[in-house]
Amino acid sequence: MSAAALARAPDAGCTEAPVLRERGQREVFCGLTGIIWLHRKIQDAFFLVVGSRTCAHLMQSAAGVMIFAEPRFATAIMEERDLAGMTDANEELDRVVAQLLARRPDIRLLFLVGSCPSEVIKLDLSRAAQRLNATHAPGVRVLNYSGSGIETTFTQGEDACLAALVPEMRADPAPGLLVVGALAEVVEDQMRRLFAALGIGPVAFLPPRRAADLPGVGPGTRFLLAQPFLAETARLLEDRGARRLAAPFPLGAEGTTAWLRAAAEAWGIPAARFREVTTAGEQRARTAIARHRPLLAGRRITFFPDSQLEIPLARFLSRELDMQPVEIGTPYLHRQHLAEELALLAADAMLSEGGDVDRQLDRCRAARPDIVVCGLGLANPLEAEGFTTKWSIELVFTPIQGYDQAGDLAALFARPLDRRTRLMV
């Protein structure tokens, strides 16, 4: 089925579908939120947000449970006098960084993360990073990116962070596969085993688990995006000569197979060998997914714009679980990176980009979907109105990619519906 689907003309599915573009209140996180998973992913990196008390408050509130095992992120909270003069702000930043590095001598990579206020007052963090590099080299490398809400939406923060790493990658003309996008360690290990069995390699991951393991990049590099929100990172990798392997994202059995196949074709792996390696995993995924189909098949689902994972998720849920997308909202639609996904979506799916939360709530109330995927600010109010919801943040905090997580991914959508049927209160 999947092979036939992939062979469709590029104008198939939702490729040419109209998109409702709206401007209004956007109920989304800013890019700083990505730090909550990135700071655990790169084990010797530290994220210093240069921002306001609001940024610090967001970080601890979005983390929900405060991760008190000494988080590898903090905020340099700007105060009145930092706004008075730039010299002072820069001196203050140098002082705060010195204080931080003295307390955390294990840190090898420090990200200065720009915020809305630092961007608005035009505090130049790239120059600050240069200056601090001179002071703290060679023990600590200082980089910068912006996670501000005026420039980034939620997962775009990861894009900005990875994009900041690309110029740091050493030139390496040798052929190799690069998997781009933060994945759970268990997923990475599964992918490594599959690529090894296929004879594809060497394989490297961006971001790496440790700063020193940052892979090389060059004209021999072929990369697979593991996440759909990495537009800028992909562009910079392409500038370094790497080539993106176009594929759907590795969600569900079909998505994972197509994603692996893109690499297998680039490496010239015979089709028979590919099937030999992937059949067992794909079958396991299909079995695990099938357990949830009775609860999910035929159910209507609406996505509020959040993580940019909405389109790949809608593709997985509609094709492998027979769910019916009502509205698929996404904060930003990258047509090129999502071309393979759009081709697989049913042509009648309604796509919306950007958003006006009050208008989308009106549409949601009119359409009465069986399940609504939305952010934390909307979930309980919608539940109180009688909707079943799935909080979208769980989808970026849970291992969902690959064959052996496909069942877990389906379960995330099945559980709220299952709960509805159990509760008698």
Next chain:
Amino acid sequence: MQLAVWTYEGPPHIGAMRVATAMLGLHYVLHAPQGDTYADLLFTMIERRGDRPPVTYTTFQARDLGGDTAELFKTAAREAFERFQPQAMIVGASCTAELIQDDPGGLARALGLPIPVVALELPSYQKKENWGAAETFYRLVRGLCAPPAPRAEGRTPSCNILGPTALGFRHRDDLREITDLLTRMGVAINVTAPLGATPADLARLGEADFNIVLYPEIAGPAAAWLTRAHAQPATKTIPIGLGATREFIAEVAGLAGLDAAPILAAETARSAWYSRSVDSNYLTGKRVFVFGDATHALAAARMATEELGFTLVGLGSYAREQARELRDAAKAHGIEATISDDYLAVEAAIQAAQPELILGTQMERHTAKRLGIPCAVISAPVHVQDYPARYSPQMGFEGANVLFDTWVHPLMMGLEEHLLGMFREDFEFHGEAAPSHLGAAAATATAAPTPPATLTWAAEAERELGKIPFFVRGKARRNTERYATEHGIGTITIEALYDAKAHFSR
């Protein structure tokens, strides 16, 4: 610039949201960049409210900055008015919008909306959440309260209850407890605000005889203005703990012209008897460290010492505004107050004080977990667990009962503590074990600190030290080392250990 890992308070516009969300018929239009909408989840997830906060965010982005963000604000305000039809509106800016200086108040006035619009100036780079809540409430009261009118003679004495907000620490339950108490006293409640009040209710505030200030951090400025403008006196006593509740009753009776004697004779808290009962003997002199907002910290210090017989070894707050009161209270207990909003400094103060119980915020709960010290939460910042499904006030008679249970529960029970002292080497009932009624959560053993270079521990003394329950072992180690240094002892023997114990025994 201040390096912060965690913060005790949010920015001031969060305080404004707490007031707006508590009220009905009020809408807040906040000029704020995309991302600031995270604040909704405080109310919908932590407090588990079933409604979205009544807040419209302009959510501007970088591309809007080159254009007209002022127009964006006006559109958002106009559409919010049309959609939500509020009785009144508050408008303001979050930290980023403050920098672009669009003047939300002026823009909203220019719209000519047919409702009162109260403009808020909340300086994000100087002030914090509680200040923001107090300022917002004050501006609303000042802006919406009707001019003073003569109060009718000879009617039931009436009061306003001021201070409870959304996302408050047990505000919902405190309010019910105090409302019931006042009703039993024969005091009528004119208006409760902000929680549950409409803008129209705020217009009627002047009709009451006096004000009850439940949370001075929030209601202080508004109550002071009502005293000045409407000649309404306000209560000073915070009814947390049995003693304070009784004083509160007397204070209210005085303001209302009622006799407090009948209710004081008829009512008390069960906590008083529980504390006197012999089973509570083991609580005597337990070393307690108290940290929170000023109101809850001061009240907890009093109740802990006067009503549970604990010894106060630490008292502090993140609220610099009330630092003087805390310093005075600490001095009365012979200690120095910890005034800091850096949770690492608070952690250091806790470690130095070696308490047996911490009464703190969610931050101190985590510190306590790491140090293996029992802890109860007495104050914001809050966590989803601070919104229990059951009725759980901190104020009034029932509040005293709740606090007694909450603070005693994390401790080792009296007889268990004795048995532990007697049979220290029992393989499943040893010094590292957590209180048996608290399940399998064993305390994290903290690494022994290195003794001063001039000192060594004899092996058998080190083993003997190991038999002391973990929650007092650090203190015993420090005392012994101090004793040895002061007495010129180079090697600490079992003898020296017990000499030190005798020297420092209380």
